[in-house]
Amino acid sequence: MLQNRFRHTKRYREIMNAFLKNGFSHILFRLGITDRTSSKKDGAVMNMQDIGVKLRLTLQELGPTFIKLGQIASSRRDLVPFEIADELEKLQDHVAPFPFEQVKEIIETELEMPIDSLFTEFEKEPIATASIGQVHAARLSSGEKVAVKVQRPNIYHVVNKDLTILSDLARFLEDNMDWAEAYRLQDMVDEFARSLRDELDYRVEARSGERIAKQFEGVPTVHIPSIFWDLSTSKVLTTELIHGVKVNDLERLDAEGYDRERIAERIVHSMLDQILMAGFFHGDPHPGNIFVLPNNVISYLDFGMVGRLDDDMKYHFATLIIQLRKGNTENMIKTLDAMGILSDDTDMMTFKKDVDHLQSKYYDVPFEEIKPGAFFLDLFRIAYRHRIQIPTEITILGKSILTLEGFITKLAPGFSIMSAVEPFGKKLIMERYSPKNVLRKSLLHWKENIEILTDFPKDLKELSTLIRKGNLQMNIHIPQVQMILRRLDQVSNRLSFSIILLSFSILMVGLIVGASISGETNMLWRLPIIEAGSIIASLLFLYLIYSIFKSGRM
Template identity: 40%
Template sequence: MTWLLVGKRVRHLQRYREIAQILIKHGFGWFLDEIGLSQLLSLPLRAHRAPPLRDTLNLYERIRVVIEQLGPTFIKFGQVASLRPDLFPLDLTQQLSKLQDEVPPFPVTQMTQVIEADLGTPLSQVFASFDPTPVGSASIGQVHRAVLHTGEVVAVKVQRPDIRVRIETDFEVMADIMDMAERHIEWARHYQLGEVVEEFRRTLMNELDYTIEARNSERIAHQFSEDPTVRIPRIFWDYTTPRVLVMEFVEGIKLSDRQHLLEAGFDPKELATRASRAVFSQLLLQGVFHADPHPGNLAALPGHVILFMDFGMVGRLTPDMKQHLSGLIIGLMRRNTDMILRALRRMGVVPADVNESKLRRDVEDMREKYYDVAMSQVNLGEAVRELLTVAFRHRIQIPAELSLVGKTLLTIEGVVQELDPKFRIMDVAEPFGKELIKQRLRPANVSRQGFHLLLDMAEFAIDFPHQLRTLVKDLRNGKARMQIQIPELPKLLLKLDRIGNRLSFSILLLSFSIFMSGWMVASALDKSPARIFQTPVTDVGLVVGLLMMVLLIWSIIKSGHL
């Protein structure tokens, strides 16, 4: 353990103890013992192992309650983890999806200090009026309605003054806990939970910089600049900083308020069609997408225009990821097992020891379930969940961005089904899938892929002689190493260790028996044995023999192998 790590643990000792107390309270003291954190607890806490909620809540419910009590950073992490059914059991991700980060608003005086510190001017000189009552409050910040001196109505998003320090502290603690978990728990090591935490840290630190959210908003707004059915609030850059975001205030009716929408004359089916079409356009055509289209972030404007809000969580797909995703969607549409398996292999990290026959059987079972079902009747959310469950079962790690795609599809399908229970999102998805097939078969795309393949082959041909010379040189100099793994070697070594211990123990017992027999014969003959410093040699030998036997027995017991 490095001194830096020790310093962090000492500095955050109180936070470690808070986390440990909550874990023990809900029956997870064994986890502390497993990763070696129980020594941070006081003796009374170590003795207290009776969780009051253990009898009424199941395992995954208790995990959710623990995360809720650990605070905003862990709640955010739980929300992100709920997007990864390829890493965590489906029942757990369903519990984590219930996590909410709504918290009471922070005082107006603190909010004013943040705005004036970041903008460098008094609040009254920036806004003609400012409503001190927030229209929304969350763990990172809150939103207020205000009016600029130009008369424009704006929404002002202000960050909590102490949130960055709290989050950075929790990240250091979380990273340490995951590091210990990877050292002691095989499952954590396989899924590289430390990297999952680091990936989450990058995501959340981006959310703490409101200028990144503003750029995300403008980028997606540019994608829909020619589409009159989608609206994105305008950003006021003169008043936007990493902790303050000022945007156009647009009032609409939330898509979750179906009754209000009906009273206002909106057609739920048209809203569902436009919302899902906008999401599929972002996912499959643009590659940059709003990754959190829940009902609170979507609203309806006059003319059935869909309003997208809050771009703190945005996903990006590289050309390769878009290619893998399109291959998966086409495979699902064609009910082609080989295409689905190829897409899974290309889009995830498939373990070397994966059972190919079982993986194929699971995909075949999923394919058979939808084989005779019309595409428009397929439940997209259920299909995505089943696919990710297959990935979890076979330890296939899906890239984070593609997991965001799955979460986005699940979310938007839930939104449109609330709007219109009879609506089938596959009616909208199918044309996009067919367009993807056409795009992949266009001569320009085929020739481009062939050109890239030729380039890869040319690079390989150019690099191969150099790599071969390097290998031969390393072999000549004795630098090349060959790693040989024998799966049964640990068991064999354990067996040899036991045989050696038993042999040593048997020899010692035999020697001691012979010695004791000679001593008893000498005593019976009443002959004086030789002496060392007036002490009979037999007595000295007896003491030495007993001592050696005790030491050998102790070493065997300590090794646990006899």
């Protein structure tokens, strides 16, 4: 960390100054990042909303890496207080465009041809700008109109430097703060880094778009822009230019005679098809990424963020919705446990009460009136209260549904997303338990078992070799191990005490018998040794009996 800190001293200073300027000096001191002198300036107590506002301004000032970090943090309501998450949702990704001269240079360097040879027309003013890149409209020699996304100059090095700094800070906090270690802060930063680096490679976005396009092959109601691979690299992405109406431009939709109810139905059904059937879905379906084409056709744009659900996670999500409708708390908890949400440290009694309260909140509400976005928010509140870290794919799913619900409610107020979810969920459960799927899973398990049996002699040989060489190590984790060790210590002390008492008693009996046989006196230094010893032994015996009864263990 020290080496990186010297190498990135200027950027470290910029980050620290931004947080100090916006009133975070006291928090930085508490985290062990700054000294006490810098924390004296603002010791005033801030509420969560104030912190959220100041944090949003700070991240906005620090640029693309921190803006993206804030946007992702806003979806992690299992980890971030709701007041802060609400503020971080307001982070804007729009920044001033960079000059056309730089656009031209990047395109010609990446595609290794003059821009005039690649495009017959190229608009110098961008039609959209963001912190990572900007989009220009252009025309090919074939006459097709295209959208050319160009990455900002030097953005990769800026982001990479910030990610290195964030990784260093996460490691520092994990080493010094229990909460950072409990939340596996380093893993979270690593995951964020992977996601952001993927976003910096436009080829990843292009492949994601093509994968979703394949899901809707032969579906005339959904359109995904085609990719021009010969005009695309990691820093330049050329796609079909979409001319349509933004899904939240309600006045224009009404003026041009679009059917808002049908549009809402097609958006929701196409998203649920991505989520519950394909398990690969658009991770950021906000209104700017969804256009409506003639005949109420839906077109999705920008696949920089996608979500993935495996078969088990899809099934658990569907089961959770169905159990919510049935009002079955026990099965809801079992499903959450199967999703990997619960941990050994979860207080199950309190958690069950919270899930009971969640279920009762929706019990008297007609199913079609339940809002899945609100359900996810309630689930994230419970997770935050119990310090449960929800899997990333579930948070992306929750964010997508929340975003969807936000504009669908305005687009078609009477449309029920939950009613649309139910048939998909039932279909998913039916497929899971269909004879074909059961047979396929049985064959898969049979194959895995055969492989285990085949490898068993080799594994046994390796184990015996380790034992023979004395290299076998065993790591055993026992909950409440300290309490168990303390009890064992008490038991061993009591046994030792009993043995000493027994030895002392035998010694006294020996003295009494010896004195009787020899007829000698039992006085030592004028003290009655045998009588005194008998009294001491009796007292020790009574103390032992008392301590056993006091412990409640016979």
